[in-house]
Amino acid sequence: MNRRALRELRDDALFMGPGFAVFSVIVLASFVMGIYYSFTRWNGVNKEAVWIGLQNYAAIFKGDEQAGVAAIFTLKFTVVSLILSNALAFALALVLTMKLRLVSILRTVFFLPNVIGGIILGFVWRFIFITGFGALGETTGWSLFQLPWLGTPETGFWASVIVFVWQRTGYLMVIYIAAIVNINTDLLEAARIDGASSMQTLVKIIVPLVMPAFTVCLFLVLSWTTKMFDVIFSLTAGGPFGSTETFAINIYYEAFSYNNYGMGSAKAVLFFLVVGVISTLQVLITKRWEVES
16 A cells, blocks of 8 residues: 555544544444343443343334334334425425525524424424414314314324424425525426426426436425424323324333333334335436436
8 A cells, every 4th residue: 555545544544533532422222232232131320231132122013002102103203294295385486486585584483493493392382282372263263273282192192293394394395495496497498398287297397307306305294203202292192192203203112211222222223213214215217217407
């Protein structure tokens, strides 16, 4: 190895070494320890964890009813939020790429909810659902505002979806706007000259060319919704009666409320595998639908 190669290797090590070291200690080491503890019985207090093999994994599939409820809620929440947030974001992107007044201001307004932290956002919307909607219901008499938004499993589910869509749509909108703006205007002009309607232009030209943005946005929403913790925890804490408990919240309760770190680690490992497989399949499928401009 010559001096130039050694110098480049040294520079790479100096540039990436500290970050990789921190990442290894915080993420990789924790991940490996989590896999180990998933095969043990440990309450987080005893010095030694008891090795029990696959018993934690077997218990999850055999008798953990609340884990099943949390998994179903997470799946429903992911599917509904995925569709609504992307549909609304794409619609807003189409409107805000037109030559309208105050476009920049509107883009900023729609993006701002994404800046608010999850815990704060959950408490703000908790106040809105309980106090704000209650006051509006008494004033207007509208049944929509008089619903127990955080008091039943059905309304709690839709309250969680509303908060997520309200927060994340603006971020997705920016990605779609960037993709739409980068479409070759000659293609759109040629379609207009050939007599294509607005709907035909949207379906045949815009959507296929924006498909890479759909791949990114679908991946982001899958990642956000499956790992959703802070917003729902501060909004409903998984209630009422565990009906809005995501799988991430279920893992938190298992490890830190019930002091069953082994079982919590086993759930986390399974959760990681399932989310990884789903996300990979989504990217592979949507990649096939992409076209080159």
